Amino acid sequence: MADQAQFDTVRQALARRDFDEALRRLGDPSQDVEALALAGLAWTGLRQFDRAAACYGAALRLAPDRFDLMSNLGSVLVDLDRFGEALALFQQARAVAPRNARVIANLANLLDFAGALDDALVAHAAARALDPADGEIARNQAMTLLRAGRLAEGWPLFEHRRRAVDPTEATVPRLPPLAGAPSLMGRRILLFHEQGFGDTLQMLRYVPLLAASGATLVLRIPPPLSRLAAGMAGVAAVIDIDEAPGPLDYQAPLMSLPLLFATTLDDIPATPYLRADPVDAAPWGERLAGLPHPRVGLVWAGSPEGGLDHRRSMPFADLAPLFAVPAGFVSLQIGPAAADWAPPDGAAALNAAPWLHDFADTAALLSRLDLLITVDTSAAHLGGALGRPVWMISRFSACWRWLTLRGDSPWYPTLRVLRQPYPGRWEPPIAEAARWLAGGAV
Known part of the structure; x- marks a missing residue:
């Protein structure tokens, strides 16, 4: 049986997303519930869902009352498209731990996946009421609200998606909501990439609107997007991810612009905004x-x-x-x-x-x-x-x-x-x- 110090090093590797290292340090977890649970997390991180399910299943046989194992196994079974088994496990886990926020949140995620958005939102709200500080629960609730078209409710909660802090966020004020904001004429604003290429391409639609306010815009985006974005009207400079932007008045993640513009389904800026050279x-x-x-x-x-x-x-x-x-x-x-x-x-x-x-x-x-x-x-x-x-x-x-x-x-x-x-x-x-x-x- 592994000792607590070994488990601590495994958890540290998992926190770094070094899943191979976590598995190496675990060795053979076959007879230890905690080791099997940690192995399940590592295999999930490696997207080896069959192996993760096997670990969680073995752990649950050793500890059949562990609601966290039921919930984690249910989440992996969703990834394996075994939805009926997953639903049964989530319901079982909730019966054992009716006030555990993560158990209810996992059930909410499955309901969302199935398209039962109203039921999912009820479950998300119940989970957040139990643990309002859990950012992952809030982010998932936001995505269900957005999927349901309830953008005004979803954008503020979607701010919980922020996992990493851009260097400028510690020293430069956040761009305020545009309704009633002070004049942006002559203000220098950094807009930065934070998620995937598609996310940034989607949110570049707000660049011309900000430029029309008289602001000077600097884009910090990955090189594959640079030439395309540099051709947009109002873009003063395009810089690389690790490049210093110079003096700034405001900054904002590109994915936060729908919140700052208070975008709803009725006023999405949807005219073409990029052009080929x-x-x-x-x-x-x-x-x-x-x-x-x-x-x-x-x-x-x-x-x-x-x-x-x-x-x-x-x-x-x-x-x-x-x-x-x-x-x-x-x-x-x-x-x-x-x-x-x-x-x-x-x-x-x-x-x-x-x-x-x-x-x-x-x-x-x-x-x-x-x-x-x-x-x-x-x-x-x-x-x-x-x-x-x-x-x-x-x-x-x-x-x-x-x-x-x-x-x-x-x-x-x-x-x-x-x-x-x-x-x-x-x-x-x-x-x-x-x-x-x-x-x-x-």
Whole structure:
């Protein structure tokens, strides 16, 4: 049996997200409940859900009354699409520990995943009432509110998403809410990237609105976005993540701008706000010359670093019905999944990945295509921000920004959402896209 000092070093490794080190220090946890529980956390962090479930299950057999093990196992079973078993465990855990906030929050997350948003919000509220200081519970409640279209209630709670502090936040005042704010004329404001590429692309829509107030805007964003963002009106400078911004009057995370603008479903700034550089776009005329219209871009996978990538990405082979439609197909896929590009013999197809070095390059290509068909990744945001036609193939439990039971998006008027009817089932939305494409819906 391991001692407390060993467990402390494992917990420290887990806090650093060094999951391999945590497992190495645990050794064989098979006969110790606490070691099995910690191993479950490590395997979950590595997204090895089968192994995590095995650890939690073994721990629960040794300690059948541990509600935390029931709840953690239930969460892993959700990732394995074993929803009935997960619900039973959450209900069992709640019966054992009716006033444990995390147990109720995990039940709320499952209800949210299933689309039972009203029930999920009741459970979220109950969890927060028990532990109002738990930021993760508040953040998950926020995402359910946003998914339900209750943006005014969701944005303030969404501030609990903040996990890391940008260096400027300690010394520079936060940009205040814009309603009734002092004049921003001549004020120098830093807006910084904090989450994924798609999140930043979505929130760049607020840059022209801030620039119209007379502010001088500095963007701190990753290099792949720099050239594209530098072309936006009102951007005085684009700096790298670790670059000093110089003197500032205010700062704000880009993802906080909907809160500061008090955005609701009725007033989302949704006109196209990014543009492709005509110089970058010109070479695509020759590269695409051999492809018939409609010319359709394809992206079937997101970054494997994304926490929900196992849900939002699909195998390339699942796109096969599209290739039965007369069209020209262009791969915009980058990252490890780009190697899976294998259009059928005789298809009019082009792999554009070798020419795509940043988002400005991708924007240039999109400006010359008739349509983009993509999973929920940054390409969907880029196409929508450019005002290009986008058909987004969404996982069953869609990201909050795509709301629920809608085939359109108030964030991007040119984007259609095709949703999985069941978790893991890509065939129906792909078949629908193929029918639309064959019917000339582009």
